[in-house]
Amino acid sequence: xxxxxxxxxxxxxxxxxxxxxxxxxxxxxxxxxxxxxxxxxxxxxxxxxxxxxxxxxxxxxxxxxxxxxxxxxxxxxxxxxxxxxxxxxxxxxxxxxxxxxxxxxxxxxxxxxxxxxxxxxxxxxxxxxxxxxxxxxxxxxxxxxxxxxxxxxxxxxxxxxxxxxxxxxxxxxxxxxxxxxxxxxxxxxxxxxxxxxxxxxxxxxxxxxxxxxxxxxxxxxxxxxxxxxxxxxxxxxxxxxxxxxxxxxxxxxxxxxxxxxxxxxxxxxxxxxxxxxxxxxxxxxxxxxxxxxxxxxxxxxxxxxxxxxxxxxxxxxxxxxxxxxxxxxxxxxxxxxxxxxxxxxxxxxxxxxxxxxxxxxxxxxxxxxxxxxxxxxxxxxxxxxxxxxxxxxxxxxxxxxxxxxxxxxxxxxxxxxxxxxxxxxxxxxxxxxxxxxxx
Numbered sequence: 001x002x003x004x005x006x007x008x009x010x011x012x013x014x015x016x017x018x019x020x021x022x023x024x025x026x027x028x029x030x031x032x033x034x035x036x037x038x039x040x041x042x043x044x045x046x047x048x049x050x051x052x053x054x055x056x057x058x059x060x061x062x063x064x065x066x067x068x069x070x071x072x073x074x075x076x077x078x079x080x081x082x083x084x085x086x087x088x089x090x091x092x093x094x095x096x097x098x099x100x101x102x103x104x105x106x107x108x109x110x111x112x113x114x115x116x117x118x119x120x121x122x123x124x125x126x127x128x129x130x131x132x133x134x135x136x137x138x139x140x141x142x143x144x145x146x147x148x149x150x151x152x153x154x155x156x157x158x159x160x161x162x163x164x165x166x167x168x169x170x171x172x173x174x175x176x177x178x179x180x181x182x183x184x185x186x187x188x189x190x191x192x193x194x195x196x197x198x199x200x201x202x203x204x205x206x207x208x209x210x211x212x213x214x215x216x217x218x219x220x221x222x223x224x225x226x227x228x229x230x231x232x233x234x235x236x237x238x239x240x241x242x243x244x245x246x247x248x249x250x251x252x253x254x255x256x257x258x259x260x261x262x263x264x265x266x267x268x269x270x271x272x273x274x275x276x277x278x279x280x281x282x283x284x285x286x287x288x289x290x291x292x293x294x295x296x297x298x299x300x301x302x303x304x305x306x307x308x309x310x311x312x313x314x315x316x317x318x319x320x321x322x323x324x325x326x327x328x329x330x331x332x333x334x335x336x337x338x339x340x341x342x343x344x345x346x347x348x349x350x351x352x353x354x355x356x357x358x359x360x361x362x363x364x365x366x367x368x369x370x371x372x373x374x375x376x377x378x379x380x381x382x383x384x385x386x387x388x389x390x391x392x393x394x395x396x397x398x399x400x401x402x403x404x405x406x407x408x409x410x411x412x413x414x415x416x417x418x419x420x421x422x423x424x425x426x427x428x429x430x431x432x433x434x435x436x437x438x439x
Contacts, residue, residue, distance in 0.1 A: 003140060003147035006121070009035045010410035011403065012139065012152035014126050017045020018054075018392045019376030019399035020158030021109045022071040026403030026431070027156070028116035032410050035119045035150060037126065037141060040299070043109035044102070045160060047392055049299035050187055052231060052238050053097040056391030059334030060095035061353045067332040068393040070432040071112075071400045078108035084232040094336055101232055126159070129167040134370040135414070136168055154406035154414040155372045158399060161259055162307035162378035170368040172378075175305040176247035177255045179383035180341045182304035184244040184258060186271030188279060191295040193237045195230060198288030203227070209285050219281050224344045226278065236295070242274040244301070245342040259306045271301045304340060304377065304390065311380025313362035320357045320388045321349060328421050329358030329435055330428060331397030339387040356437055359389060361421065364402050371414030375402040400433060
C-alpha cells in the first residue's frame with residue numbers, strides 16, 4: 001500500500017516524553033530539521049499524562065547535589081513562568097522532587113519545541129519501519145488521515161516501549177522475561193483535601209490504615225505502601241497508589257506484557273477501577289480527606305518498563321550501586337533503584353551518599369542499529385539498573401544527549417557512532433548539561 005509522504009528530515013524523534021521532547025528540542029537547536037511524532041494529543045508522555053513530579057534532578061541524602069540541568073532547567077523555568085512549582089522531599093528519600101501542574105507542562109513542552117523549530121505531529125503512531133543493513137530508512141506512521149511515510153537521516157526512538165526498535169527488528173529484552181516486570185500505576189488527584197489534617201498522620205500511619213482497610217475485606221487495595229503528595233493547587237493532592245501486574249504467559253510460554261494491545265486495554269480499565277477504590281479508602285479512612293473527592297484520573301496508565309533494547313553497552317546493577325563513571329558519559333543519576341514488583345512491597349536500594357552513576361552514550365545506541373538512538377526508559381540496561389536511571393530528569397538528560405548526537409550525526413549520513421565524543425561533550429556542556437559531579 002502506497003502512503004503519502006510527510007517529507008524527509010535530518011532527525012525524526014518518536015515519542016515526546018521526558019526523553020523525546022528534549023531530544024527534539026536539542027536536535028532542532030543544533031540546526032537539524034526535526035520532526036517529533038507523538039501518539040497523544042499533547043506532548044510530554046508520562047510527564048503530562050501520568051505524573052506531576054520530576055525526580056532525579058538532585059541526589060538524595062543529607063547533601064543534595066544537582067545532577068541534571070540543560071533542557072531540564074529550561075523546562076522548569078518555563079513552568080515557573082506559568083505558575084507555582086513546588087520542590088518537596090520524596091516520601092521514600094529518593095531526593096527532592098519538582099512538582100508542577102501537568103496542564104502547564106503540556107504548554108511548556110510545546111512552546112520549547114516550536115520555538116526551537118521542531119515540527120510536531122500529534123495523534124500519530126509508528127506502524128512499520130524499513131531497515132537496510134541496520135539503517136532505518138523510512139517509517140510508516142498511522143495518522144487521522146491514513147498512513148503516511150517519513151524519511152530520516154537519524155532516528156531517536158524515545159517511545160518508552162522501544163516501538164521503533166521493535167518494528168526495525170533490533171534486539172531487546174521484554175520486561176518480565178528474566179526478572180519480574182515492574183508493575184503499572186494509574187495515578188489520580190483528589191480535591192478539597194484538608195492538608196493540615198492530612199499532616200497529622202505519618203507515612204507509616206497511612207500505610208497501617210491501608211493494611212487495616214485491605215485486611216477488613218471491605219476494600220480491594222493490592223498495594224499497601226502507596227503515597228499521596230501536595231500539588232501547586234491548594235486543597236489538591238496527587239497519588240501513586242494503584243498497582244497492576246501486566247505480565248502474562250502465552251500458550252507457548254512466551255512473555256506477554258503491556259506492549260500487547262489486549263493486555264494494555266485490560267490494564268487501563270482495571271487501573272481506573274482500582275483508582276476509585278483507593279479514592280474511596282482515602283475519603284473513608286484518612287484524616288483530611290473527609291470532604292475530598294476524586295477530580296482526575298491519569299490520561300493513561302503509567303508504565304515503568306516494557307521493552308529494553310540491547311545497546312553497545314548495558315548498564316548494570318553494579319554500575320548503579322557503585323556509582324560507576326564512564327569515559328563516554330552524557331549525564332548523571334543519583335536516584336536509587338526503585339523497583340515496583342508484583343505484590344505489596346517496593347524495593348529501594350541507594351547509591352553511596354552524595355554520589356551519582358554516569359550514563360554512558362553507548363547505552364543509548366542499539367547494537368543492531370546504524371543511525372538510531374534509544375534514550376529514556378527503553379535504553380540499554382538491566383532490569384534493576386533501569387529502575388534507577390528511568391527517573392524523569394535522567395530521561396531529560398538522555399534525551400538532550402541523543403538529540404544532540406542525532407543532529408551531529410545527520411551531517412555524516414546519520415552514523416551515530418562516528419560523532420566524536422569530545423565534540424559531543426563540548427556541545428552538551430555549552431548547552432548546560434551536567435556530566436560530572438561538582439566537588
